[in-house]
Amino acid sequence: MSYLIEARNLSKSFGQKTVLQDLTFSLPAGEPIALIGPNGAGKTTLFSLLCGYLPASRGELKVLGHKPGSSALFGRVSALPQDAMLDPNFSLLTQLSFFGQLQGMSKSTAVAESRRVLSLVDLAANAEQKATALSHGMRKRVAIAQALMGSPELVMLDEPTAGLDPVNALQVRQLIAKLSNEASFIISSHNIFELERLCGTVLYLEHGKLVQQSQVHSAATQGYLTLTLEAGAQTDVLPMLRQLPGVISVSDSQKHEYVLQFDAELAPDFDLTLLMALRQHGWRYRMLTKGQTLEQQLFAVTAKQA
Template sequence: MSAAIEIRGLAKSYGTNKALAGVDLSVPSGGVFGVVGPNGAGKTTLFSVISGFLRQDAGSVSILGASVEPGLPPPPGTIGVLPQDASFIRELSLGWQMEHFCRLQGLSVAQAKAEVERTLALVGLPEVARKRAKALSHGMLKRVGIAQALLGNPAVVILDEPTAGLDPHAARGIHGLIRSIGPDQTVVVSSHNLAEIESLCEEIAILDRGTLVRQDHVGRVVGSAAVLMIRLSNAPTPEQIDQLCTLPAITSAKWLPTLGRLQLDFDAELTSPGYAASDVARKLTDLDLPFVELQVGKSLEDRFVEETGLGSPS
């Protein structure tokens, strides 16, 4: 599959602070791609260079095969962007501002009105077109921001922290929206919420201190550790843990009371993660230990901490 975004040796500094230090990244076409990293990792700088807001010091960016010159906008109609902290003009109606964006993209007046209606309906806010930006809540403005990124049906949609500052209900709405964006479009999303990235994305890139630590399928990132994490209704007894250790591929077992989870390490050369999980599920039933969740591999959060060497993600 050809790359939607191809980045080679991208570098950007703010004075002596290196925000990006030679990043190579290839975002595949179609699906949702996640970019994660701690504060100051360079996520927003990366998105800003791709979008033409910042000029890189070195390196190249191409979108759908077309090269993007430093400081120039990407090829017309190729991308839509939700910048992290951009704001609408407070005094003006949102529909009018969005129609202006459409006109800049070359749509006629009638097409612009229809496109604004379509995208606002898509984010579940068809009624806000006549409202001024200052009359809307932070969450609603975020959704309108996503709507403006979808104007003109761009092939690549970049969403920088689309759920930052939103309550769980609003964030869930945006998750549904991102999943519903057409399969012929590529969505690149950054977030501090690793559970969100894990549930939304097929492939992720982990950035840390301006460098790409890892780019891989999310399943391979979380599943690369030969471990099963099991959430139990009740804490197991030491005898029950010993019984689990008698299973052929299980090498160790320990109860993590702070997480409320049982961690079982298995020998990946003896058995596949799927068979190990099936064996453990049967044994748990035999031991009368009801479980509410069984996860193959570690969570993205755990893997993130391991990959970046941080105490906790932010």
């Protein structure tokens, strides 16, 4: 099987400081991939290694079957830094066309490609405008358009919705979801709820180590229910939930929210059993969802490892 990215014992040090330590993972092409971790976890360094900006200190790394920075990857990989800026003195079309020519396109091809990617982000009508005439959300979409020049196979986005209002953030998420059939995305973000909506695979880094690699929509949805009750429910909710047939464990992840793990074979209609029990006790619920949230998956594992 050919992988989008393969890392074996990948490490990076700056002097005596080790930033990434013995990362080993394989990532297939397809659904967007989430790169998660606290500040200083090594996410930006990993992006830099993938782009070929920095050499690894130890280990092996392949992107689309090639060493990062290889001429074989020219035009096939792109990256968008969090703080990417647009030149205020030139129109969007002029800037993007310039980037296209840097990729080796002829001037006419670069212009056509610039118009294509601006159309992808719904900014074709703004091609002759300068960045200063655009809102922050529109400028972010132009930056994403720049990363799409030349139809790369792998696109890395660092905090693509940082600083955006909910409407613009939604537009960016919808754009990435729409383009996921054309390219593989790796998205670094602190917004776990956003990544949960977008991504199929998660890499969780902490202190330069790979703590977890998991699938968002797989085993996490099997044998789990997340229950959110209305405020004011009785204090004996937890013992009652633990007594339900088929229950393996119940945890109160936060106030009025409970994660129930159950045996799906022994209790195939567990959701109905739960609803009947809530009705019997007169406890009103706000939400009942299948599976665990990405936040619950990640931090349940890290808590066990601590």
